[in-house]
Amino acid sequence: MDLKDSPAEAAFRQEVRDWIKENLPQEWQEKGFRKMLATDPFGAVGFFVEWNKRLLQKGWLGFGWPKEVGGGGASPVMQAILNEEMTRHNAPPLGVSLMGLGWVGPSIVLYGNEEQKKHFLPGIFNGTDQWCQGFSEPGAGSDLASLKCRAVRQGDHYLVNGQKIWTSIANLANWIMLLVRTDPSAPKRNGITCLMVDMTSPGITARTIKQMNRHEEYSEVFFEDVKVPVENRLGEENKGWQVAKATLVFERSGISETIELDRGLEALKEASKKLKKNGKPLNEDPVFRQKVAQTNMELRALKLLGLRILSKQNRGKDVRNDSSVTKLGRLNVGYKLDCLGMDLLGTYSQLLRGSDSVIDQGKWTNRFLAWPGYVIGGGTPHIQKNIIAERILGLSPDDRDEK
Amino acid sequence: MDFEFSSEQEMLRNESRKFLEKTCPLEKIREIMEDKKGFAPEMWKQVSELGWPALIIPEQYGGIGMTMVDLVVVMEEMGRALFPSPFLFNLMATFALLEAGSDEQKQKYLPAIASGECVATFAFAEPGDLVDIHGVNAEARPDGDSFILNGTKMFVGYAHAASLIIVPFRTSKKGKPEDGITLFLIDPQDPGVKTTLLKGIDLTRKNCEVTFTNVKVGKERILGGKDQGGPVFKKILNKGTIALCAEMIGGAEGVFAKTVEYAKIREQFGRPIGSFQGIKHPCAETYVEIELAKGLTYYAAWAFEQDLPDVDLSVSYAKAAISDAFTRAGMDSILIHGGVGYTWECDVHLFLRRAKWSEYTLGDATYHRERIAQLMGM
Numbered sequence: 062m063d064l065k066d067s068p069a070e071a072a073f074r075q076e077v078r079d080w081i082k083e084n085l086p087q088e089w090q091e092k093g094f095r096k097m098l099a100t101d102p103f104g105a106v107g108f109f110v111e112w113n114k115r116l117l118q119k120g121w122l123g124f125g126w127p128k129e130v131g132g133g134g135a136s137p138v139m140q141a142i143l144n145e146e147m148t149r150h151n152a153p154p155l156g157v158s159l160m161g162l163g164w165v166g167p168s169i170v171l172y173g174n175e176e177q178k179k180h181f182l183p184g185i186f187n188g189t190d191q192w193c194q195g196f197s198e199p200g201a202g203s204d205l206a207s208l209k210c211r212a213v214r215q216g217d218h219y220l221v222n223g224q225k226i227w228t229s230i231a232n233l234a235n236w237i238m239l240l241v242r243t244d245p246s247a248p249k250r251n252g253i254t255c256l257m258v259d260m261t262s263p264g265i266t267a268r269t270i271k272q273m274n275r276h277e278e279y280s281e282v283f284f285e286d287v288k289v290p291v292e293n294r295l296g297e298e299n300k301g302w303q304v305a306k307a308t309l310v311f312e313r314s315g316i317s318e319t320i321e322l323d324r325g326l327e328a329l330k331e332a333s334k335k336l337k338k339n340g341k342p343l344n345e346d347p348v349f350r351q352k353v354a355q356t357n358m359e360l361r362a363l364k365l366l367g368l369r370i371l372s373k374q375n376r377g378k379d380v381r382n383d384s385s386v387t388k389l390g391r392l393n394v395g396y397k398l399d400c401l402g403m404d405l406l407g408t409y410s411q412l413l414r415g416s417d418s419v420i421d422q423g424k425w426t427n428r429f430l431a432w433p434g435y436v437i438g439g440g441t442p443h444i445q446k447n448i449i450a451e452r453i454l455g456l457s458p459d460d461r462d463e464k
Numbered sequence: 465m466d467f468e469f470s471s472e473q474e475m476l477r478n479e480s481r482k483f484l485e486k487t488c489p490l491e492k493i494r495e496i497m498e499d500k501k502g503f504a505p506e507m508w509k510q511v512s513e514l515g516w517p518a519l520i521i522p523e524q525y526g527g528i529g530m531t532m533v534d535l536v537v538v539m540e541e542m543g544r545a546l547f548p549s550p551f552l553f554n555l556m557a558t559f560a561l562l563e564a565g566s567d568e569q570k571q572k573y574l575p576a577i578a579s580g581e582c583v584a585t586f587a588f589a590e591p592g593d594l595v596d597i598h599g600v601n602a603e604a605r606p607d608g609d610s611f612i613l614n615g616t617k618m619f620v621g622y623a624h625a626a627s628l629i630i631v632p633f634r635t636s637k638k639g640k641p642e643d644g645i646t647l648f649l650i651d652p653q654d655p656g657v658k659t660t661l662l663k664g665i666d667l668t669r670k671n672c673e674v675t676f677t678n679v680k681v682g683k684e685r686i687l688g689g690k691d692q693g694g695p696v697f698k699k700i701l702n703k704g705t706i707a708l709c710a711e712m713i714g715g716a717e718g719v720f721a722k723t724v725e726y727a728k729i730r731e732q733f734g735r736p737i738g739s740f741q742g743i744k745h746p747c748a749e750t751y752v753e754i755e756l757a758k759g760l761t762y763y764a765a766w767a768f769e770q771d772l773p774d775v776d777l778s779v780s781y782a783k784a785a786i787s788d789a790f791t792r793a794g795m796d797s798i799l800i801h802g803g804v805g806y807t808w809e810c811d812v813h814l815f816l817r818r819a820k821w822s823e824y825t826l827g828d829a830t831y832h833r834e835r836i837a838q839l840m841g842m
């Protein structure tokens with residue numbers, strides 16, 4: 062056990078810091094991506110594209126992917142250091158094609174054939190391709206394997222008919238990684254195939270859905286006789302479930318996210334010294350202090366859990382189920398933080414950005430209203446608990462239809 | 465960066481676990497519970513042969529010279545097994561001697577502690593339920609070259625079985641609360657020292673009330689210098705708390721393992737109760753809570769090993785986390801066992817009792833959260 066950086070890790074951390082100083086304009090370092098995007102959207106996007114180029118040149122895109130496919134071949138700990146330093150210094154996200162780099166790319170690396178790697182990976186590296194993930198359907202969310210969107214093989218292509226829903230950034234993406242049913246008679250997990258589909262194909266309609274916070278980040282996507290060339294199948298026919306579950310050895314410690322949460326807590330602490338309730342600064346209220354301390358403790362615990370998982374992964378151990386543990390931990394503490402932010406403002410927490418008398422531009426209220434999206438997306442807490450109980454603790458599945 | 469235990473530490477864990485499973489099963493613990501001593505001297509001898517009391521004592525004093533992280537490993541196993549022994553208190557006395565003892569004092573006591581011959585304990589609480597330095601109000605009055613000690617110490621673990629008690633007294637009321645504290649080496653046989661065994665919730669651990677009535681001791685009994693005991697006392701509380709946290713993690717895991725095992729074998733409505741989400745989800749939550757508390761405890765031990773500035777904060781994080789988690793694991797276990805869980809014969813209540821004792825000892829979660837708030841600059 063040694064939580065310090067090894068000499069190589071320390072050197073790399075310094076390299077990342079120096080590189081950021083050199084490559085990220087001062088204003089960005091101070092304000093961060095979101096603020097820059099809000100003040101000057103075009104300028105910010107322009108720089109983001111440039112940023113992607115520089116990262117690519119530096120070899121820091123797909124940093125954990127094998128070298129043969131153009132990745133960096135970095136260990137989980139090195140990846141975590143890169144992520145951590147980038148977050149700490151307010152850098153834009155690590156690459157323009159976020160879903161492509163984080164999720165679709167690794168599946169292609171793992172399951173794609175040579176042609177597919179040559180065809181799809183460059184667009185992900187360059188940021189010219191945006192990917193979205195077409196998994197959930199109106200009737201298949203938590204029970205994803207019951208999905209119905211149908212694909213029938215006809216010679217050199219599949220004909221796809223059906224619907225996907227809650228597809229994040231479908232309105233921005235030019236590719237979708239799609240799970241379809243190819244064998245309705247097989248047990249449900251054995252009849253699914255994974256297709257990579259061009260979003261401009263005839264027969265695809267995507268409509269954004271308005272979320273409770275008025276944003277429109279996800280969509281419903283309809284498929285009507287959409288032709289998908291067979292060479293765009295990822296993995297074998299009816300083996301799509303394995304592809305969907307695949308995770309390459311990329312970093313999942315969630316440490317960068319704890320840095321964001323830390324910032325929230327720090328802001329909360331400072332604000333509590335200034336805001337008064339019943340005539341006294343809130344930070345003197347013993348109950349409030351207890352809650353902040355509890356949240357702080359949980360946040361610290363989450364970071365350390367992340368480090369433990371990272372170390373485990375670095376030694377080549379299986380950490381697939383651990384992401385359910387971190388997700389639950391993160392949800393608990395994130396929600397507590399947002400509620401504390403609302404507590405802080407009291408009745409003023411009802412005011413939204415743009416209103417008279419609003420405090421902090423309503424940022425705590427915005428966070429609170431965005432929260433359910435994080436909780437539900439990527440598997441609800443109930444499902445995470447099922448995973449922990451069944452796969453880690455070995456309790457038997459409930460009455461769920463496992464066919 | 466590596467947050468995993470070394471292979472030597474894993475070996476230490478396995479050996480400790482195997483030893484306790486064999487030597488100290490719950491049937492044996494139930495026998496010990498009924499005995500006034502509250503521990504089995506022959507077992508103490510065996511663990512001394514394994515080197516447990518000697519773990520953190522340097523080799524020059526007959527010890528093994530291992531680290532806080534090594535210690536955490538062994539403490540976890542003791543907690544998992546509900547090992548009834550003076551270990552924790554003996555450990556805190558050892559910390560005190562190591563921290564503040566003169567070479568002569570170290571030579572006198574440490575080898576005897578290392579070999580298991582001398583059982584020592586540490587008095588860290590007083591009536592009034594004050595934690596930390598504010599809880600040191602018993603007075604030591606100078607009397608020529610000697611001191612006259614008066615006052616009461618509460619919840620002194622295994623004082624009735626110890627041959628050495630390290631006791632903080634107030635020797636001066638000037639300055640800050642930590643300024644006027646002096647540690648004394650007390651022999652329970654000293655005239656005027658009275659030890660009364662208390663009847664406590666944790667049946668696997670014995671506590672005493674120790675009163676001092678005009679106890680006269682020479683200045684050679686001072687550990688670490690007059691009025692110098694405050695910082696030492698604080699450090700020992702920190703270190704003792706980490707050790708306790710590790711023991712609690714072991715205890716929480718120990719009782720949780722019983723819960724999960726029972727949830728797998730007990731059937732109702734034609735299937736294992738563990739398949740019901742009303743059982744499954746609290747199990748998953750407890751698992752997460754224990755995992756979170758582990759990182760905090762391991763970090764705190766490592767921070768001590770490295771002498772990092774965030775030791776105080778790390779200790780409070782750990783104690784706040786595991787205090788809540790252990791009690792929850794214990795109470796959930798009883799509920800998940802159903803009617804049988806409420807019986808005397810079912811072992812899980814022994815863990816719940818231990819959890820409650822541990823929760824309030826050395827500061828409960830509320831105390832440590834307030835300390836976190838202070839340390840984080842609220």
Ligand SMILES: Cc1cc2nc3c(=O)[nH]c(=O)nc-3n(C[C@H](O)[C@H](O)[C@H](O)COP(=O)(O)OP(=O)(O)OC[C@H]3O[C@@H](n4cnc5c(N)ncnc54)[C@H](O)[C@@H]3O)c2cc1C
Nearest residue numbers: 194195196197202203227228229434437438439440441443
């Ligand atoms: C912001 C956001 C972004 C998303 N982005 C994407 C995306 O990009 N691509 C994509 O494919 N999907 C996406 N999703 C969909 C998401 O994965 C699903 O919403 C989620 O898996 C839940 O499915 P559902 O909405 O059908 O709810 P349901 O599965 O109907 O669940 C309803 C409730 O029942 C509970 N429940 C269901 N089954 C069980 C069970 N076995 N045990 C206990 N409780 C159970 C759930 O926990 C939940 O509380 C996104 C969702 C959100 C909110």
